[in-house]
Every structure is written in C-alpha cells, then in structure tokens.
Amino acid sequence: MISHVFIGVNDFDRAFTFYSAVMGELGHKLKFCERDKPWAAWMAEGMPRPLLLIGRPYDGNSAERGNGQMVALLAPDRRSVDNAYASALANKGSCEGPPGLRAHYHPDYYGAYFRDSEGNKICVCCHDPVTR
Template identity: 50%
Template structure:
C-alpha cells in the first residue's frame, strides 16, 4: 500500500546513528546513504517497499514534528517489540509507552512507543498472538 514514509530531521548524522541501531533489531538497514545531500533511506533490502526516509526538509525550513503523526514498524514477535523499545531508549529516545498489549486496538496488538531524537512518535508493533 505504501511506497515510502519520510520524516524531517535537524541532524542527519545523528538520525542515521539512531535508526541504524533501532531498525537493525527488525532486520531493516540503511539502503540509501545520501548524507552529503541530506538524505538516508531504510528498507528490508535494496528493492524493498515500503521505505523509510529521513532528511532535511526540501523547503529549507526547520524540521518539525507532526501533531497526530505516528510511524509504526511491524515486528515479527513481541520479543522484537521489546528489543526495539530498549534499543531506542538506550540510543537516546524518549519513552511514549512501554511494550505491552493495547487491547483497545485489538486483542493481540502488542506495541511500544518512543519519540526519536527529533521528537517524532515511532511505534513498533506485533499483531500476532503471543
């Protein structure tokens, strides 16, 4: 359904270091490194979709956080959600909701929420039972 998601960053080097750590837990890595142009892109492989991009805003204005915006990465297991959350906190993220069931979404929704180093709300979720 999605081709890509892009989030603005104030510091591409810092953002890359952070996402290299936290997305590795999910088998996602930097596939497109254009830091000299202010962009990096992540995916499960070089031809994979969707892609997750970070970059300096094209309009040259400061990167800002979207109110009501959450980017969610799917995890194959609840253990991976836990690992993502702990890796993110260790890399400097802020807690926005510890790993756990969120039955108000559906009975098997197991998610964790963080704020990345630019303040974007990021989720990692497993939809499988146990």
C-alpha cells in the same frame, strides 16, 4: 498501499544513529545513506518498498514534528518490539508507552511507543499471537 515514509530531521547524524539502531532491531537493511544531501533509507530484506527515509527537508527549512502524527513500524515478533524500544531509548529516544499488550486495539496487539531523537512519535508493533 505505502510506497515510503519520509521523516524530516535537523540533526542528521544523531537521527541516523537512532534509526540505524531501531531499524536493525526490526531486521531492516540500509538501502542508502547520502550524507551530502543528507538523507538515508531502510527497507525490508529483499523488498524494494516500502522505504523509511530520514533527511533534511527539501525546502531547506527546519524540520518540525507534527502534533497527532505518528509512524508505526511493523515488527516480526514481540521480542523485536522489546529490542527496538530498548534501542530507541539507548539512542536518545524517549518513552511514550513501554512495550506491552494493548488489548483495546485487538487481543494480540503488542506495541511500544517512543519519540525519536528529534521528537517524532514512533510506534513499533506486532499483531501476531504468541507462538508456543
């Protein structure tokens, strides 16, 4: 259903550091980074789509976050949610809700919410039950 998600940023270097850390914790690989544009994209290993891209807006205007907009990234397990959240906060992100179960979504929903270094709201979540 999703081909790619593009998140506009103003400080590319700061955002690249932030997303490199978070995407690495989720096991995603850098597909490309073109600092002269600037833009960069990550993808799951061996999968051409979907992509998560960051970069300066094409129209040359300042990137602005949208109220009510959020990008939710799928984590392979709950530990990855915890690690991505910790990486986000260690790289100039801010907490919007620490990792934990949110049974009001469904019994196995485990997620964390944070703002990136530009103020965009991001969720990292896992829908799988704990395996013993």
